[in-house]
Amino acid sequence: MAKRVLVTGASKGIGKGIAIDLAKNGFDICVHFNKDKDGALDTVNTIVSAGGTAKAISFDVSDTKMCSEVLGQEIEDHGAFYGIVSNAGMVRDGAFPALSDDDWFDVINTDLNGFYNVVKPAIMPMIHLRAGGRIVCIGSVSGIIGNRGQVNYSAAKAGLIGAVKALAVELGKRRITVNCVAPGLIDTQMAQMDDFVLNKVLEQIPLGRMGKVEEVSSLVSFLFKDEAEYITRQVLTINGGMF
Secondary structure (H helix, E strand, O other), X not given: OOOXXXXXXXXXXXXXXXXXXXXXXXOEEEEEEOOOHHHHHHHHHHHHHOOOEEEEEEOOOOOHHHHHHHHHHHHHHHOOOOEEEEOOOOOOOOOHHHOOHHHHHHHHHHHOHHHHHHHHHHHHHHHHHOOOEEEEEEOOOHHXXXXXXXXXXXXXXXXXXXXXXXXXXXXXXXXXXXXXXXXXXXXXXXXXXXXXXXXXXXXXOOOOOOEOHHHHHHHHHHHOOHHHOOOOOOEEEEOOOOO
16 A cells, blocks of 8 residues: 655645655655645646546645644544645745734744644654654745745744754654755746846856756655655755855
């Protein structure tokens, strides 16, 4: 039986790429979405048409009660997850004095609390599998170096790094690795900006280009391989040399 992996925010962008890559490596993928059902079904269809196994699952990662109920039922019905990729996130950029309360709390609740809401109900069943496991969180360079106009996003991603490092210590004896992959500027819908701003950002990247989704997804997929079982508590940056 294939090992089950939950990928949150897998209806588009980096999450979609990760789900497809992991399926190619033989994992049974739960493709999570919140609102973009069509995107999630497209991810599922892409996986299935290539001979893989996948299903869509929907919940709001910022809703603690919903996550507990939906994931609890999913695990009861189909068994524990061997792996989790906590990818779902959002941005709400703006200068700090101009941020609204919603701008702050929506980003924190999705990007940081979403990690807790998803991993917490899945972790004890994962431990009880006694088969090891993988947890990979998608962070950001913003959580390491900070970024103008992203105080909320930087705070959430920095908190995520702290959570990853602490959880890795707790789960090490269980052979469950916990790592953070922190992309820089990746060519996705979330990274859309006008040409002037884009060129300014590219000036800070020694490789002079945006990263590709498949470059991030292949790194995440490597962390799920047997060869990566000695890698834990790490923040792996993929940013074209930005810092």
